[in-house]
Amino acid sequence: MIATAKDGGITVQRYYFPIFHNGETQTDEVGELFGSAELAVQYGARVARDIASDPECDRGAGTVVIVVDAPGAEIARHRVGSVGGAKPRKLLHNGAP
Template sequence: MRCYYFLIFHNGEAQTDQVGELFGSAELAVQHGARVARDIASDPEYDRGSGTVVIVVDDSGAEIERRELRGGRKPWR
């Protein structure tokens, strides 16, 4: 098992992951990162123009995956 961290950049600010999570492979960590991104994008209050990015980093600090959010719901008019 290896520890992976999930960093979130939103509106120019970084939200760091100080704890991380253990996964048996980088592929599983990337799948979790994709779920984090989907969860953020599915929030009804998510601002699609905020430039949010989820980055998966391993315990050595190497970037494994970078996912820009492009989803989210359009506000009702």
């Protein structure tokens, strides 16, 4: 979904953040709106850091936060508990993978 905000004409796109943990994927049915893929990738990194900050988090479980754009293209992966864990996909000049 691509939308234009009425208050400033800013074009935003919905991004989704499914989480892969213990061999299963927890889907994100709602997603979040961002003005750029870069902001969505940053948000995905924050989600991964938040998960890693949980005292009960198993940092060795290989948990990954995936960043997916509205058309369904994966644009980044953030491994939970790793330093600088982002694995961004190469983006074209228009933000498309």
